[in-house]
Amino acid sequence: MSKSYLKVKNVKKFMILMNKRDIDAKMKYGDSIIKMEGIIVEVEDGAVAVDFKGRLGYLKVPKRMIICDYPLKVGQEVGLKMSFLEVLSPEVNEKYISNLAKKEIKGG
Amino acid sequence: MSITNETAQEHINDLAVLCCRTEEGTILAPSNLEDPNILPDLEDSGLLEIPSDNLKIGEVLGAKLLKTVDSLTPLTPDLLEGIKELTAESESEEDQDNKNQQKKISEQSSSADNLVEDQIKSKQTTSNFSNGIVKIHIGEGKDINLEIPIGLSGVNAGENTIVNSNDGAEHSLQSEKVESPAEESLTKEINEDKKIRSLTKKHFQIDEVEIGDETKIEGTTLYLRENICQDAVGADDLVCSIKFDIITPADYDKYSETIMDVQPIATKEEDCNLGEGVTRVLDGVVIVVTGTDETGVQIGEFGSSEGILERNIMWNRPGAPDKGEIFIKTEVIIKEKTNMERPGPLAAHKASDFITQEIRNALKEVDDSLVTKEEELTQYRRPAKKKVVIIKEIMGQGAMHDNIILPIEPVGILGGEPNVDLGNVPLVLSPLEVLDGGIHALTCIGPASKETSRHYWREPLVKEIMADDELDLAGIVFVGSPQANSEKFYVSKRLGMLVETMDVDGAFITTEGFGNNHIDFASHHEQVGMRGVPVVGMSFCAEQGALVVGNKYMKYMIDNNKSEQGIENEILSNNTLCPEDAVRAAAMLKAAMFGADVKEAERHFNHHVKDKNIDLIEEETTREVELVPNEQILPKSKKRQEIYDTDE
Incomplete structure (x- = not known):
């Protein structure tokens, strides 16, 4: 995008806005929302784990990210809407690779 | 979708749009009209275009339609006969109401700060x-x-x-x-x-941290006993091992496990209770707690936020280390599979605190001649001024979602009670107890928005309101956020009753991070707001932390976001409450208490709102508000460089 095209006084602020939509722009299917159901399979003091029905995966989240009216129990069903996971770019993030390597050394 | 008579009355000043195809000659009733709450969505999706002469609901009710029109037609004067004039009186009355009602969740969330505008009209x-x-x-x-x-x-x-x-x-x-x-x-x-009480903080400067035979302070050097870790392991059965690193600014480029907490090193002088008397504190050095379980899994891990220190820390935030400080960084290894259970994170904190306590004991012995700075904090009540309360919502879902309240030593463990054990019910602390380390945060997930123990030690909102001589700060209420909604509403109702007894004129409600704690955050607004008390809410929202629920009392919101993208960006303390947010909150609450207009929030997050509010405050008060930098000043990985440097 050439600067002459941007008839915006404050180019920097405009670019900030553009960056904000960075992830949105990279996702092609972000609005294809599907309904998922799952079963709570683990309740820990700080986390809850869920198996998606239909062998569609497993999700573990901090307790803060799950909303419930009553105390959590293994076997309760949960519902959520999600879209598909899209890979944002072919590049790998070196930071996360090195973190993973460190963990492997440690955990043996 | 048509609306009921009741809804129509609430939205008398909102735009009138037909919900269904309507025949010529129809006398318009609420059942012919579309719900005003969904109009912005319809507009966004392109289904609806609002003309400039669109009539209001109050004007069209009872009017006769002159021709048959399709659904989603905005009502304009040329379509109707018998339009009613809205009286000025009812307009302003309803306007207010209307604004409240109209707040939709998305609006709420996305954004936050409303513009404070002083427009006070009065007739009677x-x-x-x-x-x-x-x-x-x-x-x-x-x-x-x-x-x-x-x-x-x-x-x-x-x-x-x-x-x-x-x-x-x-x-x-x-x-x-x-x-x-x-x-x-x-x-x-x-x-x-x-004057209610005062607290003196005696500061001692530390320039060097060394390993020695015993833990002691000599001049500006802190010596740590070399075999201290052997004893610290005994702090809890779950601790397998503990070590610590001394991180000087030269080591900022080193790798670190996820930072669990940042803590000041401070101690009470003899016979002083927390929140009054004399506290001794070390400057230039902080405790940083990190840890994993035996298999290398981070404590409280949900995805990684470990990495190079200088890329992961937003320096100088209230809850973060300051650039140039030395860290005593503990690394606690706890038993396998205990990293998500309550005793696990607590054990890591206990083991770290063993080391801190030994430093505290050494600090008690130090001669007063080494004091570099004395700071006196005084708590005043100002009976002639508007009485306000600060309500801080803290996490209480369990495990690392917990806080130890009022330990004997500043940010200690001994003597404190975890808020989860206290049932998360509201507790009142004096502002000085907060600033004296009354909250030891176990500090859960979301590095960018979590409030560390040091955050409470330097809490900017408490400091700002304490110093504001136009406000009478009654106290600080801490209320936990339990897991289940039934428990959330239980504690929220207690909060409402507590605030009712306080007869305050205004309230601040803050929360850290986002998630189900926003349910109680909204409920607290309702409980306080329904008692006629204006509430300013403060939270990280922006793009990612959008509120999940809203209500009509949530009209004055401050967004703590600082990140450029409006997300949890894994940088410690980046999106936490800073002095600039406290200044905006105080200005907004004053505007609300004195009945000035606060503009409605925009539908989507827009950080210009904040800039505009700051400008307005600077203009009105001639006070310069310094804005803190965000993650852009940190060294970037190649990846991040590519993302952010597109404007070069």
Whole structure:
């Protein structure tokens, strides 16, 4: 995008806005929302784990990210809407690779 | 979707759009109209275009339609006969109401800061006098109640704006100034700022941290006993091992496990209770708690935020280390599979605290001659001013979602009670107890928005309001956020009752991070707001932390976001409450309490709102508000460089 095209006084602020939509722009299917159901399979003091029905995966989240009216129990069903996971770019993030390597050394 | 009569009355000032195809000659009733709440969505999706002469619901009810039109037609004067005129009186009254109702979740969330604008109109004024207080009521639906003590020489700045704009009120004030001298001195006494208690912080500078034979402080060097870790392991059965690293600025480029907490090193002098007396504190050095379980899994791990220190820390945030400080970084290894259970994270904190306690004991012995700075914090009550309370919602879902409240030592463990064990019910702390390390945060997920122990030690909102001589800070209420909604509403109702007994004029409610804690955050607003108390809410929201629920009391919101993308960006303390947020919150609450207009939030997050508010505050108060930098100043990985440097 050439600067002459941007008839915006404050180019920097405009670019900030553009960056904000960075992830949105990279996702092609972000609005294809599907309904998922799952079963709570683990309740820990700080986390809850869920198996998606239909062998569609497993999700573990901090307790803060799950909303419930009553105390959590293994076997309760949960519902959520999600879209598909899209890979944002072919590049790998070196930071996360090195973190993973460190963990492997440690955990043996 | 048509609306009910009730909804129509609530939205009398909102735009009227037909919900269904309607025949010529129909006398319009609420059942013909579309729900005003969904109009913005329809507009966004392109299904609807609002013309400039779109009539309001109040104007079209009872009017006759002149021709048959399709659904989703905005009603304009050329389509109708018998349009009603809305009276000015009802307009302003409804306007207010309407604004409240109209707040939709998305609006709420996305954004936050509303513009503070001082526009005070008043038509009717009634005043009466009782017990030495002039009570002025300004009508026009805004319900501004001013309590101005007689004999107060010079009305303070906040009140001034309003009183001056209102000739009637000023006049009545003048006339009531005739009173006996005895009464005058009495009221003066009542109205004077009252000193409640004070806390002295004695600062000791540390420039070097070394390993030695015993833990001691000599000059500006702190020596740590070399075999201290052997004893620290015994702090809890779950601790397998502990080690610590001394991180000087030269080591900032080193790898670190996820930072669990940042803590000041401070201790009480003999016979002093937390929150008063004398506290000794080390400057230039902080405790940083990190840890994993035996298999290398981070404590409280959900995805990684470990990495190079200088890329992961937003320096100088209230809750983060300051650039240039030395870290005593502990690394606690706890038993396998205990990283998500309550005793696990607590054990890591206990083991780290063992080391801190030994430093505290050494600090108690240090001679006063080494004090580099003495800071006196005084808590005042200001009976003549608007009484406000700060409500801080803390996490209480369990495990690392927990806080130890009021330990004996600043940010210690011994003597404190976890808020989860206390049932998360509201507790009142004095502002000085908060600033003296009364909260030891186990500090859960979301590095960018979590409030560390050091955050409470330097809490900017508490400091700002304590120092504000236009406000009377009643106290700080801490309320936990339990897991289940049934428990959330239980604690929220207790909070409402507590606030009711306090007779406050305004309240701040803050929360850290986002997630189900936003449910209680909304409920707290309702419980306080329904008692007629204006509430300013503060949270990280922006793009990712959008509120999940909203209600009509959530109209004054401050967004703590600092990140460029409006997300949880894994940088410690980046999106936490900073002095600039406290300044905006104070200005907004004052505007709300004095009945000034606060503009409605925009539908989507827009950080310009914040800039504009800051400009406005600077203009009005001639005070310069310094804005903190964000993650852009940190060294970037190649990846991040690519993302952010597109404007070069």
